[in-house]
Amino acid sequence: MAQSIEQLLALQLATLESLRRLLEQEKTAIVDRKSADIARLAGDKQALLNQVQQQDHLIASHTHRQQLTDNPALAEQVSTIKAAVTRCKEINEVNGEALQRAQLSFHKLNNLFQQSRGKQQMTYNSSGVAQNVRSLGTNIKA
Known part of the structure; x- marks a missing residue:
């Protein structure tokens, strides 16, 4: 039996609320630097996003969609659903920025470790990433 437009809207709102809660959990996992949780939550987030998309398609193709206006x-x-989508987008953007900052911190820490292993062998590539070069200055033929 086909779902009513009211049921589809209620389901969409419930799915978005689940997504919002999951995004809050993701934010906590990012702050706590729990990479296993971040990876698991990313998969769960993708599944919920797919659900939202499918529900949106069902609503858009429903025979009574004109009732929405x-x-x-x-x-x-x-x-209310549009506001929930906007809130989820905002939280997701904050999480993305936090992940970028965490990745930058990791690269800086990695560079410090590389520097401590051999300052004389350290150089930077064109992207600004530190790298060890054992032949620094030994292949010059001037």
Whole structure:
């Protein structure tokens, strides 16, 4: 039996709420630097995003989709869903920035470890990443 447009909207809102909670868990995992949790949550997030997309398709192709604009109660529900999507996007952007900062910190720490292993052998490539070069200056033929 096909779902009513009201049921689809309620399901979409519930899925978005699950996504928001998952994004909050992801933020905590990033702050706590729990890489296994971050990887697991990323997979769960992708599954929820796929669900949201499928539900959106079902809503858009529903025979009573015109009610979404004609019925004030349904229009209000659509606005609530849009607000939930916006909130999820905001949290996801914050998480992405936090992950980038964590990755930058990791690279800086990695560079410090490389420097401590042999300062005389250290150089930087064109991307600014430190690397050990054992033949630094030994292949010059001037």
